[in-house]
Amino acid sequence: MGSDRLGREQLHGTRMVEREAELPSVRAKERQERALEFGLESAASVRDRKIPLFNRAAGRGNGWTFVGMPFQEDMRELADQDVAFVGAPLDAGTTYRPGTRFGPDALRRISQLAAFTYNVELGIDLHESLDMVDCGDVNVMPANIEKSFDQIDRAVAYIHERGIFPVILGGDHSIGYPDIRALAPYVDGNIGIIHFDRHSDLSEYNMDERMHGTPFFHATNIPNAPATNLVQVGIGGWTSSRSGVQVSRERRASVITLTDVDRWGVDRVAELALELAWKDAKAVFLSFDIDSIDPAFAPGTGTPMSGGLLPREALRMLHLVTREGLAGMELVEVAPQYDISDITSGLGVHIILDVLATLVNEGKLGRRPDATVKADAEVARVDDQVTPAGG
Numbered sequence: 001m002g003s004d005r006l007g008r009e010q011l012h013g014t015r016m017v018e019r020e021a022e023l024p025s026v027r028a029k030e031r032q033e034r035a036l037e038f039g040l041e042s043a044a045s046v047r048d049r050k051i052p053l054f055n056r057a058a059g060r061g062n063g064w065t066f067v068g069m070p071f072q073e074d075m076r077e078l079a080d081q082d083v084a085f086v087g088a089p090l091d092a093g094t095t096y097r098p099g100t101r102f103g104p105d106a107l108r109r110i111s112q113l114a115a116f117t118y119n120v121e122l123g124i125d126l127h128e129s130l131d132m133v134d135c136g137d138v139n140v141m142p143a144n145i146e147k148s149f150d151q152i153d154r155a156v157a158y159i160h161e162r163g164i165f166p167v168i169l170g171g172d173h174s175i176g177y178p179d180i181r182a183l184a185p186y187v188d189g190n191i192g193i194i195h196f197d198r199h200s201d202l203s204e205y206n207m208d209e210r211m212h213g214t215p216f217f218h219a220t221n222i223p224n225a226p227a228t229n230l231v232q233v234g235i236g237g238w239t240s241s242r243s244g245v246q247v248s249r250e251r252r253a254s255v256i257t258l259t260d261v262d263r264w265g266v267d268r269v270a271e272l273a274l275e276l277a278w279k280d281a282k283a284v285f286l287s288f289d290i291d292s293i294d295p296a297f298a299p300g301t302g303t304p305m306s307g308g309l310l311p312r313e314a315l316r317m318l319h320l321v322t323r324e325g326l327a328g329m330e331l332v333e334v335a336p337q338y339d340i341s342d343i344t345s346g347l348g349v350h351i352i353l354d355v356l357a358t359l360v361n362e363g364k365l366g367r368r369p370d371a372t373v374k375a376d377a378e379v380a381r382v383d384d385q386v387t388p389a390g391g
């Protein structure tokens, strides 16, 4: 053995591993403390208490926020806004093709197309009528669906607690359960659910877990979210599970199929959906699965099923079923890997903005366009009085 004998100590790797001990971690600690302060404490089930509830490091869609609204970095200051967008980048609940963890980013990115927030047909400029912020993403646990539910529940409840309308950007449909669990304590009475989907999502478990075919089984176990106020629109095709349909029958949920839409027409089924969801209820939540739309228009999703709603039908229905107001909404199952030219995420954004516009136009959220005009006129008149005439 000569002096050129190679030992562990000669390895570059050994020297670099040793050097790690000498590297400072001042900035990393500062960043972590700031993230925890601004992002709030996680749910009790999360062991690592250094993980904040809201992800402050990422979740801004590579710099984009939803329709370019301000990023609410310090969540302690969330107080009197009208709308809070929040991402739930989860795909642990997908049973077939994953990818919805990238849904929030895809929605935010393509939402820049709509960043003018103006719609000529609806006669509305959302930016003028609503104070909106993007809260970034909830820190979900990719390998633990129940901890992820606790995180989403806590984050969405934080938004409800402040009387702010949450728009949850999914994520697979398993998040429907924590989204409703978060709302339930803030409603003094029953909650109706309007659920657009090709799948009934009413099974108790998929593969022994509460995956994306199960949210409404567990949501309708919540005492003030009875299944009799659950209206499911668009259910059909070859992937609906029999166990979910059995639950729908036993619990007397209402199922509106595409055959119903064709036979009775969009307006009449929408009227009925509205009536059933609101029957003896105090609030209604909208759960919109993008796969309720025909895959020709929404291919970017894990479990597409042909024969779905046309975008125009869905948008028309949404205008009708949301006009009595909503307590919150989720847009789920956008999986950008399977998308083409961002058409699915783009449609998701369109749906969200149309719902917000309807709520504004019906006087259920923010400032109505005519109220904005009146308020501006009021300000102008006061200005006229206090400003000396001249010029």
Ligand SMILES: [Mn+2]
Pocket: 173, 197, 198, 199, 201, 212, 289
């Ligand atoms: Mn679904």
